[in-house]
Amino acid sequence: MPAVRFVDVFSDRPFRGNALAVLHDADDLSDEEMLAVARWTNLSETTFLLAPTDPGADYRVRIWTIGGELPFAGHPTLGSAHAWLEAGGTPRREGVVVQECAAGLVEVRRDGGLRFAAPPLTRSGPVEDAELAEMVRALRLDPADVLEAAWVDNGPGWMGLLLRSPEAVLACDPDRMRFAGMKAGLAAPYPDGARDDDVALEVRAFYSDGRDFGEDPVTGSLNAGLAQWLVPAGHLPSRYVAAQGTVIGREGRVHVTVEDGHTWVGGATHTLVTGERPA
Incomplete structure (x- = not known):
């Protein structure tokens, strides 16, 4: 074997x-x-x-x-x-x-x-203004593109940011030096519910342990946390497909279903x- x-x-x-x-x-x-x-x-x-x-x-x-x-x-x-x-x-x-x-x-x-x-979130709820401002600066985002932010941590430590458009998610170019020690997940739904290939959400995940910076190709824990935040908030349906890894040459497809109070990824x-x- x-x-x-x-x-x-x-x-x-x-x-x-x-x-x-x-x-x-x-x-x-x-x-x-x-x-x-x-x-x-x-x-x-x-x-x-x-x-x-x-x-x-x-x-x-x-x-x-x-x-x-x-x-x-x-x-x-x-x-x-x-x-x-x-x-x-x-x-x-x-x-x-x-x-x-x-x-x-x-x-x-x-x-x-x-x-x-998906396991229960160990940290959830809104992000404090100062922490969000520092994250927005580290990600080099236009503050106007950030619609909402919440902790979606089920172990790895993710902060979730809901952006105005998938284009804003794909255009993000973080400041690697300022991003030290942070973990962020960016997400934005596609207009009209989904693209022609049934993808409803564009996702990116950035992480740094203080030494190394990276973009995770496809992230189950982040997508689980995003679903536990965005579906109850009415931003996504109870069943959808998320795309991740687009910018770094991957074709990740994460299938999410929320049923009977459970989130399945x-x-x-x-x-x-x-x-x-x-x-």
Whole structure:
């Protein structure tokens, strides 16, 4: 069985989604070794599959960036579930995979694809004026283009900004030096509900840990938080498709459904590379 899988998440076209490295049977690795692997892959996240500690879980995952461990992240959730199933994992419940992560148990449904139930926001509500002003300056946005802002943090720390138009989202060119230590998600609905390809929302995600700056190709956690904010506020319908990664040459498509009080986030998953861990 391959011990390492590189999974493309949130795109039907190979190499156009968000890449994830998944290491199977990683119970023997220390925190230091996991961090070293994450820094070596140099992806936005690398995950490690372990035996569950919660009796209600099918497997446990630890999610690492080059800067440290995350309690939850979206594309690693889908990519890890995909890899676990492809490796022969059998869920306890038909059609449902239960993932254990630092944020708790996350349900992943299998119904023509994979989609996860968004965890509750750990921080929500309006952004203080001073924090918003600093973010707008760091993103080099025209303040008139910012319609609303809210915290949409389910672990990674996202601040969400609703912009006036998709064009304003795509034109954003952050000041990398001023952006240090920030995480922001920009979003704007398309007029008339959706484009010809059914995309209703344009999204971009920027992050910095104080050392490195980047734009995340396609972000499940951010899209989950945006949906938990924008759907109840009436800015989006209960079912829609978001595009992300457009500016950096990706074709991310995130499928969001809000039903029965739960927000579900899904998208395509494909294994593109497999390998073995050295003895």
